[in-house]
Amino acid sequence: MWILTPSGLQPPAAQALPGECPHCHRQAALTPVSTPGFEVLRQHAPRRVGIVFRCEACGAPRFFRYTVRRITDTRIELATRGQELERAPERYPYSHLPAAVARLFREALACHASDCFNAFASMCRRTAEAAFAELGESGRLRMFDGLEDIIALCELDAATAQRLHAVIFGGGDPRPDPLPELDADTAAVLLEAMKDLLYQIFVRREKLLRTLRMRRFFVAQGSDGPRTDRDGAGAPQGHAGLPAPPPEADSA
Numbered sequence: 001m002w003i004l005t006p007s008g009l010q011p012p013a014a015q016a017l018p019g020e021c022p023h024c025h026r027q028a029a030l031t032p033v034s035t036p037g038f039e040v041l042r043q044h045a046p047r048r049v050g051i052v053f054r055c056e057a058c059g060a061p062r063f064f065r066y067t068v069r070r071i072t073d074t075r076i077e078l079a080t081r082g083q084e085l086e087r088a089p090e091r092y093p094y095s096h097l098p099a100a101v102a103r104l105f106r107e108a109l110a111c112h113a114s115d116c117f118n119a120f121a122s123m124c125r126r127t128a129e130a131a132f133a134e135l136g137e138s139g140r141l142r143m144f145d146g147l148e149d150i151i152a153l154c155e156l157d158a159a160t161a162q163r164l165h166a167v168i169f170g171g172g173d174p175r176p177d178p179l180p181e182l183d184a185d186t187a188a189v190l191l192e193a194m195k196d197l198l199y200q201i202f203v204r205r206e207k208l209l210r211t212l213r214m215r216r217f218f219v220a221q222g223s224d225g226p227r228t229d230r231d232g233a234g235a236p237q238g239h240a241g242l243p244a245p246p247p248e249a250d251s252a
């Protein structure tokens with residue numbers, strides 16, 4: 001347990017791993033930078049307290065809430081494990097999505113990381129609507145087939161499947177279907193379904209195209225021999241009508 005005394009905060013003897021930092025996505029040591037005052041806690045005896053740590057990898061603040069176990073005149077004992085108030089959102093290769101889809105899906109994942117499951121469902125529907133606007137009717141049908149595949153592969157029950165359909169395909173004019181209430185379990189299924197659908201529709205294609213551009217670029221270089229600035233080919237040129245290979249830029 002954590003022990004707070006008038007002289008400061010003592011960590012547990014064998015401190016549990018703090019978990020992935022939501023800012024730098026690394027497992028790093030935490031240093032307490034803001035702890036509640038001993039006398040104030042002893043006087044008010046709250047059931048829970050907050051402590052701010054600094055991530056030693058990136059320097060960002062991390063906020064934890066701890067249950068107070070026992071208060072005496074000389075020490076205050078806190079639970080060993082605290083609840084982190086800012087959870088790490090899922091990582092996703094947003095750079096492979098169209099900008100409008102990426103922006104909405106990033107917000108959807110932030111809602112999920114905050115346990116706001118109905119807000120998450122709303123943002124998933126908006127993400128799907130943005131994808132349909134990008135893809136047209138044929139893309140919508142491909143996503144529909146993709147969801148059917150997921151439902152069959154994962155043997156999802158009828159009620160869950162119906163909720164996924166309602167969230168993803170229930171939007172649109174003039175009268176969108178009401179959004180179903182989502183619990184943590186259904187939200188988890190929706191999360192994986194959306195990640196997979198967007199991957200199949202956008203990310204896979206974009207990754208293949210980038211790899212293909214790279215391959216063609218190197219093949220062209222190999223056949224023409226190494227280029228130098230004197231050849232007037234300092235900047236990489238595209239091949240077969242394709243633009244020059246872009247730098248890989250997956251982002252979290």
Ligand SMILES: [Zn+2]
Pocket residue numbers: 021022023024025026028055056057058059060
């Ligand atoms: Zn960090």
